[in-house]
Amino acid sequence: MALGELIAFAVGALRGHRLRTVLSVAGVAVGIAAVIALTALGEGARRYVVQEFSSLGSNLLIVLPGKVETTGMMPFGGTVHDLTIDDYKAVANRIPEVLRAAPLATGEETLRFGGKARSVPVIGTTRELVEVRRLRIGAGQFLPPGDPDRGGAEIVLGVKVAQELFGAESPLGRVVRLGEWRFRVVGVLEPRGRSLGFDFDDLVFVPVRTSMRIFNRSTLFRILVELPEDGDLEAGKEAVIDLLAERHRAEDVTVITQDAVVNTLDSILGVLTLALAAIASVSLTVAGVGIMNVMLVAVSERRHEIGLLKALGASTTQILAVFITEAAVLSTFGGLVGLGAGWAAIVAFVQVYPTFPAATPVWAVVASLVMSMVVGIFFGVVPARRAAHLDPVEALVGR
Amino acid sequence: MIALRDLWRTYHVGDSDVHAMRDVTLEIAKGDYLAVMGPSGSGKSTLLNILGCLDRPTSGSYTFNGRDVGEISDTDRTKLRQTEIGFVFQFFHLLPRLTAQGNVELPMLFAGVARAERRRRALDALEAVGLTDRVHHRPDQLSGGQCQRVAIARAVVMEPGLLLADEPTGNLDRAAAVEVMELLDAMNADGQTVVLVTHDPEVGARARSAVRMDDGEIVERR
Ligand SMILES: Nc1ncnc2c1ncn2[C@@H]1O[C@H](COP(=O)(O)OP(=O)(O)OP(=O)(O)O)[C@@H](O)[C@H]1O
Ligand SMILES: [Mg+2]
Numbered sequence: 001m002a003l004g005e006l007i008a009f010a011v012g013a014l015r016g017h018r019l020r021t022v023l024s025v026a027g028v029a030v031g032i033a034a035v036i037a038l039t040a041l042g043e044g045a046r047r048y049v050v051q052e053f054s055s056l057g058s059n060l061l062i063v064l065p066g067k068v069e070t071t072g073m074m075p076f077g078g079t080v081h082d083l084t085i086d087d088y089k090a091v092a093n094r095i096p097e098v099l100r101a102a103p104l105a106t107g108e109e110t111l112r113f114g115g116k117a118r119s120v121p122v123i124g125t126t127r128e129l130v131e132v133r134r135l136r137i138g139a140g141q142f143l144p145p146g147d148p149d150r151g152g153a154e155i156v157l158g159v160k161v162a163q164e165l166f167g168a169e170s171p172l173g174r175v176v177r178l179g180e181w182r183f184r185v186v187g188v189l190e191p192r193g194r195s196l197g198f199d200f201d202d203l204v205f206v207p208v209r210t211s212m213r214i215f216n217r218s219t220l221f222r223i224l225v226e227l228p229e230d231g232d233l234e235a236g237k238e239a240v241i242d243l244l245a246e247r248h249r250a251e252d253v254t255v256i257t258q259d260a261v262v263n264t265l266d267s268i269l270g271v272l273t274l275a276l277a278a279i280a281s282v283s284l285t286v287a288g289v290g291i292m293n294v295m296l297v298a299v300s301e302r303r304h305e306i307g308l309l310k311a312l313g314a315s316t317t318q319i320l321a322v323f324i325t326e327a328a329v330l331s332t333f334g335g336l337v338g339l340g341a342g343w344a345a346i347v348a349f350v351q352v353y354p355t356f357p358a359a360t361p362v363w364a365v366v367a368s369l370v371m372s373m374v375v376g377i378f379f380g381v382v383p384a385r386r387a388a389h390l391d392p393v394e395a396l397v398g399r
Numbered sequence: 400m401i402a403l404r405d406l407w408r409t410y411h412v413g414d415s416d417v418h419a420m421r422d423v424t425l426e427i428a429k430g431d432y433l434a435v436m437g438p439s440g441s442g443k444s445t446l447l448n449i450l451g452c453l454d455r456p457t458s459g460s461y462t463f464n465g466r467d468v469g470e471i472s473d474t475d476r477t478k479l480r481q482t483e484i485g486f487v488f489q490f491f492h493l494l495p496r497l498t499a500q501g502n503v504e505l506p507m508l509f510a511g512v513a514r515a516e517r518r519r520r521a522l523d524a525l526e527a528v529g530l531t532d533r534v535h536h537r538p539d540q541l542s543g544g545q546c547q548r549v550a551i552a553r554a555v556v557m558e559p560g561l562l563l564a565d566e567p568t569g570n571l572d573r574a575a576a577v578e579v580m581e582l583l584d585a586m587n588a589d590g591q592t593v594v595l596v597t598h599d600p601e602v603g604a605r606a607r608s609a610v611r612m613d614d615g616e617i618v619e620r621r
Contacts, residue, residue, distance in 0.1 A: 001511060009508070016496040308492045311453055312553070313481020314509040315474065385537045396488065 001318055003325075012328040015300070018222040022329065024287075024294045027332025029341055030377065032240035032368045033283035036342025036360050041349075042273030044358030048249025049265050051357065054318045056193040060132070060258045061189045061225040061237055063244070065090070067252055082219035085148050085208060090243060091223055092128070103148065103208045103220040107215035111204060112177040120161055121203040122178065132226045137199075140172045140187035143207055155183035160201040162188045177375040180208070181214060193355075225255075230313075233257050277364060284371060287334065288379040295327050295383035306387050307395025320388040327380025328373055335372025339365065374390075400452065400560065400592065403428040403572075404457030408445050419445040421615040427594065429560070431555070432587040434606035437598045441612040444565055445598040450564050450594060451484050452476045464560065481510050483552030487564035491546045493538040499525060506557050524552035528570045528582055544575025551582055555591065562586065564595045567589045568602055580605055 014021045085103060090103040105124035108179045110117055127145040129135065143154055155176060162171050162185075171185040183206065192200035211216070227236040245251040260276065262343040299306070309319060346358050408420040427433055435443045449461065452468060463467040463479065465618035471479070493502045501588045503521040512520070525534050528548040538546050547567055554562055564583065568576035580602060587593045587607075595606060603609050611619035 001509060005508060005514075205471055297433065304492055305494060307503070308488075308494070309509065310477075310491075311451065311480065311486045312506040313436075313477060313484075313557070315477045318509055381421060393448050396453075 006325040010329045021397040025334040027287035029338035030337025031287045033342035034140035034280035039364040040346045040360040046269035047357040061229045099226045109179045124208040136190040138190040154186045156187040156205040170369040189372040288375040292379040299387045303395040307392045323384030326382045328376035331376025366369040400429040409457040432607040434603040434609040437612035442615040475555040485559040485562045489566040489569040
């Protein structure tokens with residue numbers, strides 16, 4: 001008996017019991033829809049983070065003070081040297097592999113204009129940040145170029161900050177107060193959204209020297225180093241570490257590459273997605289027990305049919321195949337319906353949250369179809385065996 | 400063609416034994432038309448089920464075309480049912496979800512006959528029982544007599560050596576019963592071996608030979 005004929009026979013039998021078929025299909029469908037939707041969300045989270053971090057550029061090095069990795073060697077004297085503006089200048093100018101670099105110093109201060117005031121994150125940096133972070137200027141310009149030690153009083157506003165303080169009015173050329181300090185607005189960023197933990201719409205930029213003075217800091221928060229597009233990331237990293245080790249007389253900085261960050265997050269979130277899929281699969285087991293139940297009922301209800309098929313010369317194996325096929329068709333159909341439902345849920349979700357890149361990975365689609373089929377076969381075995389071993393004489397008694 | 404020798408079929412119910420067949424010896428030649436009569440519980444169905452390889456005797460031997468059926472494997476018994484034995488039941492046992500044609504195709508489906516040939520042979524068989532205009536009807540759209548004719552078409556579509564019918568008219572009115580019996584008579588006239596269980600003396604009288612059973616024994620032969 002060919003598979004096609006088995007399936008046709010199974011579909012015929014299932015159509016005879018519509019309500020029961022619909023209910024067990026629904027059971028599997030819910031399980032599969034859950035798998036599909038949850039993996040789509042997990043995958044979406046993974047893509048979101050990866051995109052976020054990748055938008056920095058894959059040829060970026062991030063230098064932070066202090067040794068994060070355990071090398072067994074404590075930095076000299078156990079102290080960590082500050083990452084200074086001079087360090088930044090050395091990295092930017094003295095390493096041939098480095099295309100450009102930008103320092104980051106951070107703090108939080110109250111920004112006032114007119115009667116309005118609000119607390120904003122402040123980033124001290126230089127003109128180079130525009131290129132390094134691919135910033136777009138909506139109005140005016142970014143901080144003026146030149147010596148990073150020149151502590152000017154210019155300020156660039158994130159778009160949200162500008163709107164809240166100035167409304168429709170142009171902030172360009174206006175004087176604002178950051179804490180006790182007066183700044184002149186020279187530019188406003190285009191909307192940018194969140195990136196690497198900062199909301200670029202909700203912060204302000206000032207010259208790096210100025211910010212270190214305001215916040216009384218001696219160390220930079222980060223140095224962002226951009227290498228040429230085709231540059232050797234490892235060589236660049238080595239050069240930066242060597243230079244700073246020479247300047248600090250100890251290897252006391254950490255340099256992370258874009259790839260390392262992305263790869264780590266990528267694998268963490270990949271595992272998370274798998275975990276979500278596994279949790280959702282539990283509902284498939286429930287659906288499988290449902291199928292087993294339905295098939296057991298079908299076997300006792302169709303005793304006559306089974307007896308008849310035996311009398312007509314169907315073998316034990318064929319009857320086994322008939323009932324397992326029926327269970328598999330039931331659950332696979334449930335899988336397809338669940339796939340559709342999960343997909344529809346994701347489409348609806350993306351309508352509401354367009355920025356979240358939710359998408360069902362192909363492996364999840366394939367796996368859930370295979371899983372639904374396996375569930376049917378697995379939970380179909382017991383009822384099918386019962387059918388196959390029914391005594392034909394007893395099965396045929398009566399109507 | 401068929402020889403039953405010293406056949407017993409014993410059921411154990413609780414502490415006691417019920418002998419559904421006691422020491423039955425019977426020969427059926429090719430082309431025979433045998434009626435099995437007797438009161439309820441006398442073992443008629445048991446005999447038919449053993450002949451049809453649905454049941455095994457407790458002791459004694461059963462030879463079919465020279466082969467000892469007691470000795471052969473389950474697979475071979477299945478094969479025998481599939482190719483050599485056709486069953487007709489009192490309650491038709493048609494699958495309600497299938498059309499007349501689908502029901503007649505069933506034995507061929509499990510025998511692995513190709514679709515086109517299944518269709519052709521099913522239509523031929525339905526024509527032979529006079530149901531050419533009912534091939535696409537489902538059992539609930541057919542009368543009892545028509546259902547039984549579909550069941551007969553299904554029983555003979557594999558061209559079995561032996562056709563077994565357990566009270567085929569037991570659930571039919573007189574007119575339908577006569578139709579069915581005429582069909583069986585005609586098939587026997589064409590050389591089909593038929594064994595028929597019946598309560599009805601009129602039906603039994605149509606058969607060329609008859610046995611009467613009582614309490615598992617054959618008590619009378621004609
Ligand atoms: N599974 C069983 N367990 C115990 N006893 C059984 C079983 N099947 C049949 N019997 C007994 O065997 C005897 C013969 O039964 P069988 O069904 O062959 O009778 P029958 O002649 O076909 O009767 P009817 O005319 O009512 O169909 C009966 O006494 C019955 O009670
Ligand atoms: Mg009986």
